Amino acid sequence: MKPTNNALTRRKFIATTGAAVAGAMITRPGTSMIIPGKPLAKKRLALVGTGIRGTTFWGRRVLENYSDLIDFVGLCDINPGRVEFAKNYMNATCPTFTNFDEMMAKTKPDMLIVTTVDATHHEFIIKGLEMGVEVLTEKPLTTDEVKCQKILEAERKSGKKLKVGFNYRYGPHTTKIKELLVSNEVGNITSVDFHWYLNVYHGASYFRRWHGIRSRSGTLLVHKATHHFDLLNWWIDSDPVEVFAYGDLEHYGRNHSFRGDKCRNCPHQTKCKFYWDITTDQMLMDLYVKNEHFDGYIRDNCLWREEIDIYDKMAVQIKYANNVQVSYSLTTYSPYEGWRITFNGMNGRLESWLDIPWRKDEKINQAELHAREMEQEATETNTDYEEIIMMNNFENYRMIKLSKERSGHGGGDQRLQDQIFRNPDMPDPFRHAAGSRDGAMSVLIGIAARKSIESGKPVRLEDLTDLVPEKVRPVMK
Numbered sequence: 009m010k011p012t013n014n015a016l017t018r019r020k021f022i023a024t025t026g027a028a029v030a031g032a033m034i035t036r037p038g039t040s041m042i043i044p045g046k047p048l049a050k051k052r053l054a055l056v057g058t059g060i061r062g063t064t065f066w067g068r069r070v071l072e073n074y075s076d077l078i079d080f081v082g083l084c085d086i087n088p089g090r091v092e093f094a095k096n097y098m099n100a101t102c103p104t105f106t107n108f109d110e111m112m113a114k115t116k117p118d119m120l121i122v123t124t125v126d127a128t129h130h131e132f133i134i135k136g137l138e139m140g141v142e143v144l145t146e147k148p149l150t151t152d153e154v155k156c157q158k159i160l161e162a163e164r165k166s167g168k169k170l171k172v173g174f175n176y177r178y179g180p181h182t183t184k185i186k187e188l189l190v191s192n193e194v195g196n197i198t199s200v201d202f203h204w205y206l207n208v209y210h211g212a213s214y215f216r217r218w219h220g221i222r223s224r225s226g227t228l229l230v231h232k233a234t235h236h237f238d239l240l241n242w243w244i245d246s247d248p249v250e251v252f253a254y255g256d257l258e259h260y261g262r263n264h265s266f267r268g269d270k271c272r273n274c275p276h277q278t279k280c281k282f283y284w285d286i287t288t289d290q291m292l293m294d295l296y297v298k299n300e301h302f303d304g305y306i307r308d309n310c311l312w313r314e315e316i317d318i319y320d321k322m323a324v325q326i327k328y329a330n331n332v333q334v335s336y337s338l339t340t341y342s343p344y345e346g347w348r349i350t351f352n353g354m355n356g357r358l359e360s361w362l363d364i365p366w367r368k369d370e371k372i373n374q375a376e377l378h379a380r381e382m383e384q385e386a387t388e389t390n391t392d393y394e395e396i397i398m399m400n401n402f403e404n405y406r407m408i409k410l411s412k413e414r415s416g417h418g419g420g421d422q423r424l425q426d427q428i429f430r431n432p433d434m435p436d437p438f439r440h441a442a443g444s445r446d447g448a449m450s451v452l453i454g455i456a457a458r459k460s461i462e463s464g465k466p467v468r469l470e471d472l473t474d475l476v477p478e479k480v481r482p483v484m485k
């Protein structure tokens with residue numbers, strides 16, 4: 009295909025499409041619909057797991073933005089110092105607990121928010137559902153197929169609906185891709201290439217803490233890739249049926265000539281390129297370092313620990329029930345952070361990417377980029393753009409540009425919360441809201457990939473739980 013004059017295409021595009029198109033597809037932060045009527049009783053929230061995600065995104069920010077609709081009635085963590093810090097940081101007035109059962113019995117919440125270490129999510133999800141409470145869990149739903157099956161059964165018995173916080177779905181960029189796929193402009197999709205690059209700051213951060221231990225995180229194929237597999241399932245709109253994967257640990261962990269206890273007191277500080285000074289971050293000092301004497305949770309652990317047993321490079325092939333085949337990879341020590349995706353259709357091709365540095369005029373500071381991506385206190389919109397290319401097999405391409413939102417996972421975080429707390433009944437044309445089946449289907453790909461790496465054989469998802477993969481993802485009521 010001959011590319012058209014780029015400058016012309018670009019000008020024409022800005023004149024005809026522009027950011028407004030994408031922005032119109034989903035309610036933007038701060039512009040939620042408020043339906044007049046009788047004031048509702050405030051929802052009583054309890055939260056378990058007051059680490060960084062629980063304290064900031066599901067804690068302080070929820071109180072700041074939705075205090076007309078919710079009250080926190082209890083906070084729980086196994087670390088007494090961290091849960092006290094969380095209460096103060098959130099400006100909450102509720103009691104704190106180190107015993108989950110006691111919190112639930114004493115506070116009788118309407119909704120439980122689960123933000124603990126991944127491998128423990130199932131304990132609280134199942135107990136919450138058994139108590140008849142609405143449960144919202146952070147991703148990943150869980151870390152193995154046995155726990156997954158137990159969660160599915162608990163939900164069926166409870167009659168309550170479990171919500172899974174898949175924030176990436178809600179971003180304007182991911183939503184625009186969904187909209188374009190729904191329009192079927194590139195024809196029926198036959199294959200997808202999806203490659204995700206974690207840079208040496210963000211990628212390394214997973215190896216400093218519990219994420220590096222497979223019994224806690226299920227490996228990054230579950231902890232991190234659950235986001236990516238969920239996006240694939242949602243975009244492709246079919247269920248995964250079979251997975252084959254390779255993975256290895258070649259960079260972090262035991263693969264190094266020296267190692268220390270933790271960055272703070274490491275004798276190798278000057279020669280280790282990954283040295284990270286946690287003492288410059290007051291929030292992390294207050295949340296973790298000041299409370300490590302309670303439970304030994306070291307936030308700035310050595311990346312070269314022998315105990316690390318997850319993969320740092322991963323390649324996964326996924327076959328879907330509608331015959332789409334996916335090539336996915338996850339890299340954890342890239343010089344830049346970003347991703348690339350291509351959908352090959354019968355009539356053309358949809359391509360997109362995020363943060364590929366040589367496509368930018370500006371020089372991207374990778375350390376700062378990670379910090380901004382994880383920022384959960386503000387929503388920053390800048391003048392940068394996301395790009396999507398739509399190509400017809402026999403015509404010129406069309407470039408679509410969307411104004412970029414960097415903070416809070418591409419702007420997805422706040423839209424997710426708006427739908428949960430402010431507008432639960434708002435129209436959801438692209439089915440952003442995710443439940444247990446979505447949570448399960450995404451972690452089952454990662455679990456199957458893990459099993460495939462270990463066995464050297466393909467793994468069928470129908471062999472893992474009683475969920476039956478369907479050609480078109482069913483609508484869950």
Ligand SMILES: NC(=O)c1ccc[n+]([C@@H]2O[C@H](COP(=O)([O-])OP(=O)(O)OC[C@H]3O[C@@H](n4cnc5c(N)ncnc54)[C@H](O)[C@@H]3O)[C@@H](O)[C@H]2O)c1
Pocket residue numbers: 056057058059060061062084085086087090123124125126128146147148173175231417
């Ligand atoms: N959706 C996203 O983009 C996103 C971003 C960050 C984290 N997360 C998820 O949020 C969860 C928390 O992540 P984090 O970064 O805050 O981790 P973290 O380590 O900062 O916090 C986890 C907390 O859980 C507590 N905990 C562990 N086991 C417990 C138990 N049995 N009972 C009570 N408390 C327990 C720990 O003491 C800690 O305070 C994880 O599941 C993670 O996958 C999601």
